[in-house]
Amino acid sequence: MIERQSGEELRAFNRSAFQKFGGVEGLLTRFLERTLEARVTTSQRQSAVKVLLALTDLDRQVRAGVLTVSALKEKLKGSAKPEEVSEAVSWLARGDVRLITPQEQEQAVGYELAHERLIPALMRQAGKELSAADQANRLLDRRVNEWLGNQCQNRYLFGLRELWLIDRQKPYLVWGAKREQKERLLKLSRRRGYGLLAAVCLVALVSSGFGSWLKFTPSGQIYQIQWQLSSLLADASDAMVADAAVAFAKHDQWPKAFAITQKYIQKDKPSKPRAQGLAKFISETSGFLNKVGWSDGQIALLEKLETFANSIQADGAKSDALRAIATASVELSDPDKAAEVLANALAAAQNIQADGAKSDALRAIATAYVELSDPDKAVEVLANALAAAQNIQADGAKSDALRAIATAYVELSDPDKA
DSSP states (O other), rough: OOOGSSSSHHHOOSSSHHHHHHHHHHHHHHHHHHHHTTSHHHHHHHHHHHHHHHHHEETTEEEOOOOEEEHHHHTTTTTHHHHHHHHHHHTTSSSTSSSSSEOOOOEEEEESSSSSGGGGHHHHHHHHHHHHHHHHHHHHHHHHHHHHTTTTGGGGGHHHHHHHHHHHHHHOOOGGGGGGHHEEEEEEEHHHHHHHHHHHHHHHHHHHHHHHHHHHHHHHHHHHHHHHHHGGGGGHHHHHHHHHHHHHHTTTHHHHHEEEEEETTTOSSSHHHHHHHHHHHHHHHHHGGHHHHOOOHHHHHHHHHHHHHHTTTTTHHHHHHHHHHHHHHTTOHHHHHHHHHHHHHHHHHTTSSSHHHHHHHHHHHHHHHTTOOOHHHHHHHHHHHHHHHTOOOOOHHHHHHHHHHHHHHHHTTTTTOO
């Protein structure tokens, strides 16, 4: 082997040269390559490689034993001509080649691979020398044996790349005695491979379609904005959260609006900013409840807003919310239900401690009763509002409350009381 290397440095067999060879494996690879270069034609090189492979148990990476020329011809039937096998055996066994060694047997001379250390180099050389058809046949033979020897486990099925190699050489495949098993292995491999390919294509199609929907349709762009809003709410102020909730409500996504209001504003501990944020959400959404296309929906939404208003602890914010609800209730198409909503608002307003805020809420509720054509109830509410207004200490706030109450009495057509 060393004698065949070129270059003075390589012929001087020392540690440096040995490393340059790539160790034992490198030496054997170079030796096999240089030896096969003596074969003039591609057909001769391929015949030699096929004989070497026939003398190799590729599954276990050991020699396949001693085989006679007739046994080699039978084993290579379909991939090499008998005369090519005979010629290749004679050449490989020559004293100056010695890739196979003859073994005397009782009836005929047999041959075996010269050394098992040649097998890795032989397999690399086979990938270079053998045609695609030969490689496909060897892959099919090896895999069907592995598959059958391991109870037909799915992990021995062909991958997409291997199927592509075999399918391209389909006219040149050698089926042999295991034709049925080979065909079944290929069928199961295609079924799994095409299933995986279809799944990948479906995911790509859905992703592409979803991306196009997000980028090029108004609804998709709105969805992107809404998603970005939701992701920013955790660090947003209560007023910003209220604005986001109102935006969802305007697009008729009331469950989303109520959800983020409950999650980010309606907390256990009361505080003025939270109360103001909640009152802002109630005031702004109640203003367009009349645009909801079904009356039952308007009532259900107004009752939900009223529940939120009752949870507000700050008197001023609670008064603002109740006034918005009172105004919205007038626009309901169901007067009886509107009166029920106003009655609940009146009960909530009675619990407001701050006189000015209480008076403001009562005035708005009274005005709503007037618009509902319920003068008796309006008079009762106005009397409560008047009593609350009389207790207001700040002159400006007291004057505003009394003026509004007097105006409401005028609208009731009760000039004496006004």
